[in-house]
Amino acid sequence: MTEEILYTSLLKGAIIGDLPYANYTAYGYAKQIKNGQLLVQNIPTIYNKLILIYGNLLEKEEEDDLEVLLQSPEKQRIIDYLLYLEEIYSPYFLRLISNRCHEVQLVYDNIASRIKSWHFEDKEIKDLKTAESNGDFDLAGNVYKKMEANNNLAIIELHKKTEHPVYQYVISRNGTKEDSDATWSVAFSAFSKRLKIIPYKPIIVGFYEWRPVDTDKEKKATIFTYFIEICHHKWIDEIRRRTRIDGRELKGLSDYDQSLGGCIDEINDFYELEDLKFRLKRAIEKLGGTCKKIINSKYFGGKFGDGQTSKETAKEIDRTVGTIDNKHPKCLEELRTLMTLQIQ
């Protein structure tokens, strides 16, 4: 994978991100009910799945109506409603992906306006524009899935190239393998936010200059070196925090992040968020039994650690879905209180 592909894949992944994509789920259910493949008594079980995917389209009252409707014996009404959901979902998805696609195009235009020798011709963005102009939902969905896959492959590629140097650095500074992985993921989170502002220009074949646009300082390096440097700084940050926990004095922040391309405001915001994350993790550890389980399951559970639905959470901790939905806001309140106490 070349640096260009790596960069554009990560950029698209960062901007387009995780969009909900249904892929004819409601239509599929409607067809199953019509053909008798989904039994009447099992229809209410699809409610959570529908809410997970189509939930953003509905108000609270509409969600309640849907739940009642799914429990009713009127098969045709259920089928009609599912088809209606499908009908309004596709334009919604297309609008979402189009908006994000325009953001990517803006970044491309911005780079092209400053670096004359570059002409961006991105097939996927082009395909999405075609899908938008033709109202082709299927094409948009396919391109989206491809972009998502490419983003994951790019992350793995970046990790493959930078894993060892980061590991060496962390290990040589009292860290472990787990620390190394955690540092990598935290650094990637910061890196993905800067992708928009670190365009590059070629120096010689295989080497590029990653240059932040907001500062006068230039950082001449490959994208991998640039990323490794962020990892180094993240690990230093972590050591500082650990030092503070031990009661020792925290040294002032160095100016290295400025050299990486952030302006002062951005750095301040960034440290605020980092601090918040740190306090949040400690507050979750202090939470009570059920709340801790609910928060962990709803926000960090699942296959990829990116959260589960209320139904999945209910099944995991052996409670009803209603209990989870009622307790979830209260747990967040409790979490916030614990975080506030940490500051005091």
Place this chain on the structure above:
Amino acid sequence: MMITDKDIRDIQAYNKGLLPPHREERFKERLLTEPDFKSKFDELNPMLNALEEINFENKIREIITKKVIDYEPVMQEMIAPQKVVPIYKHMWLYVAAACVLILVVIGIDYNKNQKLREELLVIQNKEKARQDSLKVVYAQEEKLKAGKDSFYYSGHGKFIVNNDSLKNLKAPDNQLNNPKNKNEIVKKSIPEIKNIDIKDNLEDEENENPEVSSLNGQNQFSRTIDIVFIDPFFKTRKYNTIEKAKVNVRFSKNNLGTNNQTGSVVFILQTNTFNLTIFDKEVFNLLRKNDISATQKTEESFLLEFGSKQLEMNIKTRVIK
């Protein structure tokens, strides 16, 4: 004010820009008109952002530690941004050019061999004709001795043999030396095959006496041996019929929804005997949403059934087994 689970989901969707326009408007309106909700929003928002951030980091950690790739190898299809670089930097271009050159040379060589094979086929066919003619002579010996013309039908056409054509006829050495041959006298009197007339599919059904007709029109139907033997060979291959049976149609999901060069949807049905290519978006959408069965109706058409709809389609391309 107690915030609900739905409110939290709405805040998350609002932050990510995932609310549909009408709901986004109402959400903003609610922030303006309900101070309690606004204060809850302000309190929870930073925490939800931080949760989202940790969530993202977890996801990344999961990807890099497990390296779970459930995806097809799509990287080859990706097109990188084009950049302007001096040509000498593209060493791979020279390598590719060399590869193409090698392939061309191999192709020419292959083509030459192909021609040689065809020539060999012609020679073999000529030899076959000679063998057939000899068989005629052996079989019709008595007729020929009585001064009558004789006919012989082989798989390659109709042979006409008369006394004139036998004047310079000569049997090949292998025939003469074969101890199993019964008619030694005839063999010795056949010097060489020169004037055997061969006709391709000359059966004239309307003529009551095709033998006489053929005899009279002997010259006008004369053709060279090369043509006679090569044509039927290719004809047989070209018009090989498709077996008439119900076929199971299966989708090639890789081709669904892709674009061809002209921009219309391409969809390929793969059956056990042939591929059917469809360039029609409407048909594609119908096929996409229904179970399909396909039955061959005639040799040149197919009946596709999906749901309650039926569609008769002509076969445009087919791959012979």
